[in-house]
Amino acid sequence: MKLALKLVAVVVVALILGAGSALFVIRGFGLGGDIAVGPWVTSLTIGSTQADPYTRARVAVAGLLALNRDETIYFTAADDDDGEALRSGCTYKVTGSDLPARWWSVTLYGEDHYLVSNPKNLYSYGGDSVVREEDGSFVISVGPEEADRNWIPTGGQTGDTFSLTLRLYNPEPDAVRDPSAIALPRIAKETCQS
Amino acid sequence: MKTWPIWLAGTIALAAVFHILTVFGLPYGIMNRAMAGIASQAGGVNKPLYPERATAESRGIVRPSPDLLYTACVYDVSVQPVKLSSPVPDTYWSLSTFASNTDNFFVVNDREVKSNRIEIILAANEEAGSGQGIPVIVAPSSKGIVLFRSLVPSEDLREEIDAKRREANCEPL
Numbered sequence: 001m002k003l004a005l006k007l008v009a010v011v012v013v014a015l016i017l018g019a020g021s022a023l024f025v026i027r028g029f030g031l032g033g034d035i036a037v038g039p040w041v042t043s044l045t046i047g048s049t050q051a052d053p054y055t056r057a058r059v060a061v062a063g064l065l066a067l068n069r070d071e072t073i074y075f076t077a078a079d080d081d082d083g084e085a086l087r088s089g090c091t092y093k094v095t096g097s098d099l100p101a102r103w104w105s106v107t108l109y110g111e112d113h114y115l116v117s118n119p120k121n122l123y124s125y126g127g128d129s130v131v132r133e134e135d136g137s138f139v140i141s142v143g144p145e146e147a148d149r150n151w152i153p154t155g156g157q158t159g160d161t162f163s164l165t166l167r168l169y170n171p172e173p174d175a176v177r178d179p180s181a182i183a184l185p186r187i188a189k190e191t192c193q194s
Numbered sequence: 195m196k197t198w199p200i201w202l203a204g205t206i207a208l209a210a211v212f213h214i215l216t217v218f219g220l221p222y223g224i225m226n227r228a229m230a231g232i233a234s235q236a237g238g239v240n241k242p243l244y245p246e247r248a249t250a251e252s253r254g255i256v257r258p259s260p261d262l263l264y265t266a267c268v269y270d271v272s273v274q275p276v277k278l279s280s281p282v283p284d285t286y287w288s289l290s291t292f293a294s295n296t297d298n299f300f301v302v303n304d305r306e307v308k309s310n311r312i313e314i315i316l317a318a319n320e321e322a323g324s325g326q327g328i329p330v331i332v333a334p335s336s337k338g339i340v341l342f343r344s345l346v347p348s349e350d351l352r353e354e355i356d357a358k359r360r361e362a363n364c365e366p367l
Contacts, residue, residue: 010205017205018212026220047298049334053217060221060296064228064255065341067290071301103286103345105261113257117250123260128347165257169286169345170303 026057033076037184039083040075040166044179047072062113073101073179075166080187085161088116088154090192091143094164096185097136102170103127106140106185108152109163116162118153125150140185144193221296228255229268229294229339239270239337244360247346263356265342267364272336275317277328280362282307283355286345291316294335315367316340326367340364 033043033055045051046059047066059066066074079085080092094106105126110116115123130138131149141147142164144154154162166184168175175182231254236243243266248258258264269276269291278289287304289312302312315330324330342362346352 006201010201010208014205014208015212018209018214019216021209022213022216022220026217047296049297049299051297056296057217057220060224061256063257064224064296065290065292065339066298067288067301068298071288071290071298071303103347105259107257107259107261109257114253115248115250115258115260121249121260123248123250126261129261167259170305 022057025054026061035180037075037180037182038081039077039079039187040184041077042069042073042075042179044069046074069171069179070176071170073168073171073175073182075168075179075184076163077166077187078161078163080189082189084189086142086163086187087192088160088162089144090154091141091145091190093188093190094140094142094185095188096138097183098127098138099166099168099184100172100175100182101127101168104169105167106152107165107167108142108154109165110155111161116153116155118155120153122151122153125152138185142187143190222294225292225294225296225339229337232266232339233268236267239268240276240364240366242267242362242364247352259343261345263344263346263352263359265344265359265362267340268337269316269333269340269364270337271316271318271322271333273366275315275322275330275367276340277313277315277326277365277367278340278363279313279365280311280342281358282310282312283344283358285347285351285355286343288343289314290341290343291331291333292339292341293333294338297334299334300331317367 033041035042043055045055047068105124107124125140132138140150142152232243233239248260252258282304288301290298290301293299313328315328316333317330344355344359346355
């Protein structure tokens with residue numbers, strides 16, 4: 001009887017430790033990746049048959065049905081340029097220039113990896129929809145307060161965090177060869193609600 | 195004799211096994227759930243589903259793109275091959291196939307098709323799908339997901355692109 005209880009305890013503890021540590025590693029880092037450009041992160045093997053088991057598990061949790069990098073490169077940012085978590089109660093300026101791809105977009109997702117509810121159903125801006133500055137660059141305003149243009153609402157729950165996904169569809173060959181050399185948008189925090 | 199080192203080592207070894215099982219099993223579990231969701235809405239496997247534009251209410255697949263219109267189906271080539279067909283619109287468009295472990299094992303886009311229509315056979319092996327005069331893609335798993343993506347570059351074009359993507363089809367050969 002005592003031995004049986006010990007065995008049950010071992011299995012329960014091992015299950016909590018084993019499955020718990022796996023879920024922590026998989027869920028804790030979004031899509032993750034081995035390439036970082038500022039706050040943007042990607043992996044060369046997302047969606048690929050060469051993906052390692054951890055990348056495959058992260059894709060399943062945070063990016064199911066992602067395409068391989070020859071077709072689309074996905075960058076994800078959960079932090080701003082200063083390395084601080086993106087918070088729904090703060091306003092950020094995402095600034096950059098057209099990216100080396102046939103089409104690109106920036107989309108905001110909540111902690112649950114789904115689009116964030118807002119009255120205007122605004123979730124993203126892309127190469128076809130963003131309003132550009134005179135020099136061709138763009139500024140996307142991400143925050144709880146409506147901006148004049150290129151606004152992606154965060155939902156405004158001050159304690160919540162969110163992430164941005166940058167998609168590059170049909171990336172140029174140089175971008176596929178070396179995603180770390182792509183000039184990606186900057187994410188600068190402007191203000192935060194108290 | 196002290197036995198606690200043995201119990202500790204056994205617990206750690208078993209924890210490592212559970213860790214590996216979770217990492218390897220999670221993709222299959224999540225894909226199975228996604229396939230069940232698509233198949234139930236489409237009315238079964240090898241049948242297309244035409245979801246509306248993704249919004250905050252969309253809870254089927256994580257990180258959907260609101261700029262695309264999707265057509266999805268669950269393929270099952272265990273009994274017979276599956277024929278995939280679609281018109282190819284004048285915008286970014288792709289047909290991609292995903293194995294039961296989430297791997298994207300095939301993708302083709304509008305620029306690569308060089309035609310205004312595509313037909314492809316998905317089969318368990320090369321022989322099963324041959325003889326139709328249509329390219330055959332061998333699926334590494336008997337079940338998986340087919341996803342057609344169509345970019346909507348402006349609202350003016352949404353109706354036209356939506357009509358075309360609803361012509362995309364998955365059907366047993």
